[in-house]
Amino acid sequence: MARKPPTMRDVAIRAGVSPATVSNVLGHRKPVDPVLADRVRQAARDLNYQVDRAASQLRSGRAHVVGVLVPSLENPFFTALIAGIEQAAQEDGYDIIVASSHDSEAVETARMAALLSWRPAGLVIVPATDRFAGGEIIQNSQVPYVVVDRVSGQTAADTVTMDNRSAAAMAARHLLSLGHARALVVASTLELANIRARCRGICETFREAGVAEPEVLEIGMSFGEVGERVERWIADHGRPTSVIALTNYATMGVIAALRRLGLSVPNTVSLIGFDDYTWMQVSSPSITAVAQPVRQMATAAWSALSARIAGEEAPATGTELPCKLEIRQSTRAIGPSLLSENAPAAVS
Amino acid sequence: MARKPPTMRDVAIRAGVSPATVSNVLGHRKPVDPVLADRVRQAARDLNYQVDRAASQLRSGRAHVVGVLVPSLENPFFTALIAGIEQAAQEDGYDIIVASSHDSEAVETARMAALLSWRPAGLVIVPATDRFAGGEIIQNSQVPYVVVDRVSGQTAADTVTMDNRSAAAMAARHLLSLGHARALVVASTLELANIRARCRGICETFREAGVAEPEVLEIGMSFGEVGERVERWIADHGRPTSVIALTNYATMGVIAALRRLGLSVPNTVSLIGFDDYTWMQVSSPSITAVAQPVRQMATAAWSALSARIAGEEAPATGTELPCKLEIRQSTRAIGPSLLSENAPAAVS
């Protein structure tokens, strides 16, 4: 027992050729006599042979693996991203090593070092914070990488993100078109540039419409707290006619809080969420939401990365994908549109 | 540019020692003079050195990576499982390579071969089907593996799953205790042993209570169809007083269907879902659900696998974890309990 897996040498012997030829056949590297090639393939099949990727990578210097580092594997947005990347990568013959930074810069640095020790062809990273602790270490490792979703400041790397400002503006215009002058923005944390961009988009849009900017409530990442904080805020400040929740946890927290306060959606308060999930369709009322183009973000990230892996030298690209506003039952008109003519209510 | 990463030799030279000593220091392998050890660690830090895992693994024959293969990365149950495994594995110094079989046996076989080509220390697998296409290929690769969630027939491998029969029985007892004699069971597919076990648990419990067995509706994996099929069934068969949905997609589909039919939950129909997600708490009504112990499944899978990696030779273990019934608002009493005294309504 504990029989070792067959090596290329085993295949070579069985096929009556040299290891080099086996390598050439299996790696489609050099033209090989069809007869020999067939013998090789047959021998490989017989022995159930699979190239040892560690050895292959060590010798060739080329790795067919990329690392993917996200802040959390509990968040469906990140796992959806991983799903997309896995698919795209797999189609190009790459495997993915997945790691979570658990929203911690320290862990992020450690996990990144671990990923780099595989000498991967590239890395896809959703930073834990705007500071992106790993920038330096990865920088001088010479491994190409793409920063996704939480893009801030200027990275040397390619970036892929949603157009957060426009997305938020779209949500804001939708509310304004329904006559909402008083909105509450519920954010996870303002430490993240993408969340700040969403706030900015909303505030700008309200200002441009000549309406007072909405207040922004920062409630942290944990679902439990959200409800309480929102309840307290409303107790202190009076109720808004509408709420924009900037993340999925915020959305759920707001729903819970409004229910506890006995505020009906959309009759008393209109609600827009960020991130679109299936449950928002079956919820009653169904939830109007800004759908992030997760799938496109994944493919964009992969295509940027594969270009770099292929040796592309062009300056870093910054992809900003548009999003879509899914209008459902949680938003309701309470008066005439507050939008001027030339600002459309919604753009897809 | 494209400077190569430092090697152990570079570190050795800088620290003025031999590569072997560097290896011993960094790998905590053999006792080394503290002074030299410090010099080595310093040099490694200076150069930003990280051992090359491919080379290390090639030489030592020990890999610090495990493959994880799931049917889908879109399903939150599987991604939660991955989150748990990533955490446990990471704590033991292992990385995970993640792959999806996209619910296809053919893809499963291919992805498994790819995973095995890393010569991983082990594999965690949630099979695409009960047939588990990869059983043979992995079997003679000698790599230890654990089968999780979709456990069927007798595998030679360790298995970890929820006690599906008992879980379903618990849900059934809850309904019976509320006086429901007519239940509809909505299953994704009866091709999966774990789904069949859930059906069995429900039917047995009803039979034991002297109540007619509920009918089982099989609706496939896609969310879209679920609603229609359920609507049609109810149109044809009349409405049940209660529904048990055996997967999360089934749950959402049922909610949508009942709403379209104008059947109020829980006033007209009571509903129990399988898998517990946050949205079920904020949904109105909140959804009574069987919570799977995903986290424990992940840790159980990891501990079984690490034992095998460590060389454990004992016969395969079959772990069956208990689940919990989260009673919320979607289930309501419509009459006296149909349960006999000695059958408790719910067990945690």
Added chain:
DNA sequence: GTGAAAGCGCTAACAT
């Protein structure tokens, strides 16, 4: 078109 031989970066025997 094919094979022989070297060597990727590391670790395990062995020698000191």
Added chain:
DNA sequence: ATGTTAGCGCTTTCAC
């Protein structure tokens, strides 16, 4: 306790 050496399985010159 440290260094020397060999070789893991593969790919890549470089001969032929």
